Amino acid sequence: MSKADATIEVTLVDAGRLAVQQEMRRDPTVWVLGEDVARGGLWGQYRGFLEEFGPERVVSTPISESTIMGAGLGAALVGTRPIIEMRIFDFVMCAMDELVNQIAKIRYMFGGQARPAVVVRMPHGMWRNSAAQHSQMLESWFVHLPGVIVVAPSCAEDEAGLMVSAIRSDDPVLFFDPKDLWPLTGTMPAGEIAPIPFGKARRLREGKDLTIVTWSAIVPKVSEAAASLAEQGVHADVLDLRTLWPWDEAAVLASVAKTKRLLVVHEAVEVGGFGGEIVARVIDQLGPSNVKIAKRLGAPRLPIPFSPPLENQIRVTVDKIVAAGLAAARA
Amino acid sequence: MSKTKGASRTSASGHNLARLTDLYATMVRIRSFEETALQAHKASEIPGPLHVSIGQEGVAAGVCANLGRADRITSNHRGHGHALAKGAEAGRMFLELFGREGGYCGGKGGSMHIADFSVGMLGANGVVTGGIPIAVGAAQGLKMLKSEAVVVCFFGDGAVNRGPFLEGFNWAALFRLPVLFVCEDNGVAAFTATASVTAGPGVMARAESLGVTGLSVDGNDVIAVDAAAAQLLADVRSGGGPRILHARTYRWTGHTSTDAAAWRVPAEVAAGKAGCPIARLRTTLSERGAKDLDTIDAAAAAEMAACRATAHAAQWPRPSTAFDDVQDIGAVRHV
Numbered sequence: 010m011s012k013a014d015a016t017i018e019v020t021l022v023d024a025g026r027l028a029v030q031q032e033m034r035r036d037p038t039v040w041v042l043g044e045d046v047a048r049g050g051l052w053g054q055y056r057g058f059l060e061e062f063g064p065e066r067v068v069s070t071p072i073s074e075s076t077i078m079g080a081g082l083g084a085a086l087v088g089t090r091p092i093i094e095m096r097i098f099d100f101v102m103c104a105m106d107e108l109v110n111q112i113a114k115i116r117y118m119f120g121g122q123a124r125p126a127v128v129v130r131m132p133h134g135m136w137r138n139s140a141a142q143h144s145q146m147l148e149s150w151f152v153h154l155p156g157v158i159v160v161a162p163s164c165a166e167d168e169a170g171l172m173v174s175a176i177r178s179d180d181p182v183l184f185f186d187p188k189d190l191w192p193l194t195g196t197m198p199a200g201e202i203a204p205i206p207f208g209k210a211r212r213l214r215e216g217k218d219l220t221i222v223t224w225s226a227i228v229p230k231v232s233e234a235a236a237s238l239a240e241q242g243v244h245a246d247v248l249d250l251r252t253l254w255p256w257d258e259a260a261v262l263a264s265v266a267k268t269k270r271l272l273v274v275h276e277a278v279e280v281g282g283f284g285g286e287i288v289a290r291v292i293d294q295l296g297p298s299n300v301k302i303a304k305r306l307g308a309p310r311l312p313i314p315f316s317p318p319l320e321n322q323i324r325v326t327v328d329k330i331v332a333a334g335l336a337a338a339r340a
Numbered sequence: 341m342s343k344t345k346g347a348s349r350t351s352a353s354g355h356n357l358a359r360l361t362d363l364y365a366t367m368v369r370i371r372s373f374e375e376t377a378l379q380a381h382k383a384s385e386i387p388g389p390l391h392v393s394i395g396q397e398g399v400a401a402g403v404c405a406n407l408g409r410a411d412r413i414t415s416n417h418r419g420h421g422h423a424l425a426k427g428a429e430a431g432r433m434f435l436e437l438f439g440r441e442g443g444y445c446g447g448k449g450g451s452m453h454i455a456d457f458s459v460g461m462l463g464a465n466g467v468v469t470g471g472i473p474i475a476v477g478a479a480q481g482l483k484m485l486k487s488e489a490v491v492v493c494f495f496g497d498g499a500v501n502r503g504p505f506l507e508g509f510n511w512a513a514l515f516r517l518p519v520l521f522v523c524e525d526n527g528v529a530a531f532t533a534t535a536s537v538t539a540g541p542g543v544m545a546r547a548e549s550l551g552v553t554g555l556s557v558d559g560n561d562v563i564a565v566d567a568a569a570a571q572l573l574a575d576v577r578s579g580g581g582p583r584i585l586h587a588r589t590y591r592w593t594g595h596t597s598t599d600a601a602a603w604r605v606p607a608e609v610a611a612g613k614a615g616c617p618i619a620r621l622r623t624t625l626s627e628r629g630a631k632d633l634d635t636i637d638a639a640a641a642a643e644m645a646a647c648r649a650t651a652h653a654a655q656w657p658r659p660s661t662a663f664d665d666v667q668d669i670g671a672v673r674h675v
C-alpha cells in the first residue's frame with residue numbers, strides 16, 4: 010500500500026483531537042479555551058495539548074461561560090483564532106448573549122469591520138442518562154440565527170475534516186460534537202487531514218424508494234434502520250447532512266425528485282426541529298404534486314428524563330425509524 | 341514606560357498647557373457632537389434611540405489621552421465620547437447616526453453600534469456589560485500575540501450587577517491581562533438610581549475583592565482623570581495586570597433622546613451641571629492664560645454642524661446592502 014493510500018483507524022474523539030492538533034501546529038494563532046481543557050478536556054479532545062502547546066494556547070478557564078464565549082470573541086477581534094470549548098452544549102445557555110447578540114452580529118452590525126473567526130465546540134445530545142440539562146439537542150435554534158455556520162458531524166472522518174474547515178473559516182462556526190458517538194471508530198487517510206467543505210451531504214446508502222435525511226448522533230441508528238428496511242424491500246437513499254447551515258439542499262432535492270418520498274430523522278424534539286424546514290423547502294422547491302409524502306421523526310416535545318426506561322421511551326430508536334420508513338415507503 | 345506611539349506620558353498635573361488644551365478640545369468636540377446629534381434627532385433627522393453622555397466628557401477625554409492608536413477600547417450604549425476621544429471621525433459617526441452610506445457601519449449599526457477598528461475602537465455595545473468579556477478577551481489575545489497594546493473597557497455603574505462583570509474581573513486578574521476597566525459612574529442606570537439597586541459598598545470594593553485594584557476620582561475633573569489613567573495604565577503596560585478607574589460623574593440628560601428627564605430632581609441636575617467638566621477646565625485654562633478657547637468652541641460647533649449637514653444630504657445605503665456582511669459561507673442571496 011502506498012503512503013498516500015494509508016489509512017488510520019480512529020475514534021471520533023481522536024479524529025477531532027488530531028484535527029485541532031494539526032491546525033494548532035499549522036497556525037500559531039489558533040488556541041483553545043474552556044473549562045478543564047488543559048487536562049485534556051472532558052473526553053480527551055485535547056489530550057496532550059498542554060504539553061505540546063503550553064498554557065497560553067491551552068487555557069483552562071474559570072467556570073465563566075459568558076466570558077469563555079465573550080473572551081473568545083474579543084481575542085478573535087485582535088487577530089487570534091480561538092476554539093471556544095463549551096464543555097457540554099447545555100451550558101451555552103449561560104453564554105447566549107455573547108453568542109447570539111455579539112458573535113453572530115458583530116460583523117454585520119459593524120458593517121464588515123470585524124471577522125469573528127471562532128469555533129464554538131458544543132458536545133450535544135443524549136449521553137449515558139445525563140438527564141434534562143446535559144442531553145439536549147437544540148441545533149435548530151442556531152440554524153435560525155443569521156451570521157453563523159452550524160456543523161453536526163456523525164463520524165470520525167467528518168469530525169476531523171469539518172473541524173479543519175471550521176478552524177480555517179473566517180465565519181463563526183458552531184460545532185456540535187455528537188458526544189454519544191465519541192468512541193465510534195472510523196477510518197481516515199493517514200497524514201494531512203483535508204478540510205471538508207460546509208454544505209455537502211454524505212450519502213450513506215443509495216436507494217430509489219425513499220429519501221432519509223439525517224445528521225449527528227442518530228446517524229448510526231438510521232444506517233442500521235436503512236439496512237433493515239432494505240431487507241424488507243425498501244431501498245432508502247440516506248443522506249447525512251453533516252452541516253445544517255449551509256445545508257445541502259441540492260442533494261436533498263435531487264434525491265427526493267427521484268424517490269418522491271422524504272423522511273427526516275433527528276434526535277432533537279420534532280416540533281420546531283430542523284426537519285420542518287427541510288420538509289417545507291422540499292415541498293416548496295419540488296412542488297407538492299411531485300412529493301408523495303414528507304415526514305419527520307424526532308423526539309416528543311419533552312425534556313430528557315433520567316431513568317433508563319423513561320429515556321428510552323422518548324428516544325428515537327431503530328425500530329421507530331424502520332416503522333416510519335415503511336410507512337413512508339408504502340404511503 | 342510605554343512604548344506605544346502617540347500616548348504622551350506627560351501627566352496633566354505637570355502644568356502642560358498644550359495637553360490641557362487638547363483635553364479641552366476633545367471634551368468640547370464630544371459635547372458639540374452630542375448637542376448637535378440631539379438637535380438632529382429632535383428634527384427627526386436621526387432615527388432610532390440615541391444615548392448621549394453630556395456631562396461625562398471628562399472621562400472619555402481624560403482616559404483616551406493616554407492611549408495610542410494600537411491600544412483598543414470597548415464601549416457601551418453611551419459611547420459617542422469614547423469613539424471620538426479614541427480618534428474616530430465625527431463625519432463618519434454622523435453618517436452612521438443618520439443611517440447613511442459611508443457611515444462607520446454602512447448604516448447597519450447606528451448610534452449604539454459605532455465601531456472603528458482602524459483606530460482601535462472595538463465597538464459600542466447595545467447590551468449592558470457586553471463589552472467586559474470582549475475587552476478581557478482582546479487583552480488576552482494581545483498578550484498572546486506579544487503585542488504591547490492594552491485595552492480599556494468603558495462601562496457604566498449599572499453594569500456591575502450583571503454576571504459578566506464578576507466573570508470578567510476575575511478572569512482579567514487571574515490571567516494578569518493588560519486591561520484598564522473604567523467605570524463611568526453617573527449614579528443612574530437608565531432611569532433608576534444605581535445605589536437603590538446595588539448592595540454592598542460599591543464597584544471599587546467589588547473590583548478589589550476580585551483582585552483588581554485602582555483609583556476612584558472625580559470624573560468631572562479631567563485633569564484628575566488624566567493623571568489617574570496615566571498612573572493606572574503605566575501599571576497595566578508594565579505587566580501588572582488589570583486595574584480599575586472609577587470615575588464619578590453626572591449625566592445631564594435623560595436615558596435616551598426621547599426621555600425628557602422630568603423624573604430627575606432639579607436641584608441634583610443643577611448641582612450636576614455646576615460641576616461641568618468643560619467649564620471647570622475652561623476656568624483653569626483661562627487662569628493660566630490660554631487664549632484660543634473661543635476658537636476651539638467655534639471650530640467644534642462648525643465641524644459638527646457641517647457633519648450634520650453632510651449626513652443629512654448623504655445617500656441612503658443601497659437597500660441590497662442589507663444582504664452584505666452576514667457571513668462568507670451560507671450567506672443568503674439578495675431577494
Ligand SMILES: Cc1ncc(C[n+]2csc(CCOP(=O)(O)OP(=O)(O)O)c2C)c(N)n1
Pocket residue numbers: 416417418466467468469495496497498499526528529530531591595
Ligand atoms: C443586558 C441589558 N439589560 C438592559 C438593557 C437596557 N438598558 C440600556 S442602558 C441601561 C442602563 C445602564 O446603566 P449604566 O450602564 O449605568 O449607564 P447609563 O445609561 O445609566 O448612563 C439599561 C438598563 C440593556 N441594554 N442590556
